[in-house]
Amino acid sequence: MASIRxxxxxxxxxxxxxGHRRSKYHPTREAAERWASRTDRSIRLRDAEGREVMxxxxxxxxxxxxxxxxxxxxxxxxxxxxAHASIGVYFLIRQGVIVYVxxxxxLLGRLARHRRLGRxxxxxxxxxxxxxxxxxxxxxxxxxxxxxxxxxx
Numbered sequence: 001m002a003s004i005r006x007x008x009x010x011x012x013x014x015x016x017x018x019g020h021r022r023s024k025y026h027p028t029r030e031a032a033e034r035w036a037s038r039t040d041r042s043i044r045l046r047d048a049e050g051r052e053v054m055x056x057x058x059x060x061x062x063x064x065x066x067x068x069x070x071x072x073x074x075x076x077x078x079x080x081x082x083a084h085a086s087i088g089v090y091f092l093i094r095q096g097v098i099v100y101v102x103x104x105x106x107l108l109g110r111l112a113r114h115r116r117l118g119r120x121x122x123x124x125x126x127x128x129x130x131x132x133x134x135x136x137x138x139x140x141x142x143x144x145x146x147x148x149x150x151x152x153x
Contacts, residue, residue, distance in 0.1 A: 002036035088129040092121035100149040103138040
């Protein structure tokens with residue numbers, strides 16, 4: 001928990017997590033709030049059971065991994081894609097060109113099948129679509145984009 005208070009014309013920010021305190025003086029309240037927020041996030045983590053853990057008690061290998069990781073667990077969870085959201089129309093792309101359009105109710109499984117079949121693509125995109133509109137939306141994209149691997153010649 002962070003607290004901010006003015007003392008002798010300066011702003012003191014203090015962060016206390018699980019009994020460990022850190023504090024620092026700042027010229028403005030805004031600077032103190034920014035420091036407190038960053039400091040709180042940097043020392044507040046959760047273990048596998050969801051309990052808060054101080055970074056000072058974490059193993060060095062874990063801390064080293066956190067320095068490399070670009071996102072924290074909260075950001076990963078907030079950006080999670082619901083499992084049922086894999087119903088839709090997908091696009092296989094090779095060297096910046098859409099080479100195939102398909103529909104699926106299991107995106108990851110379908111992409112794996114394309115790999116096993118030897119379909120060459122270096123990226124993909126996906127649009128969630130209601131199950132009842134899959135045929136209509138897929139057909140519209142095939143007609144509009146005329147992807148090479150969808151041709152029936």
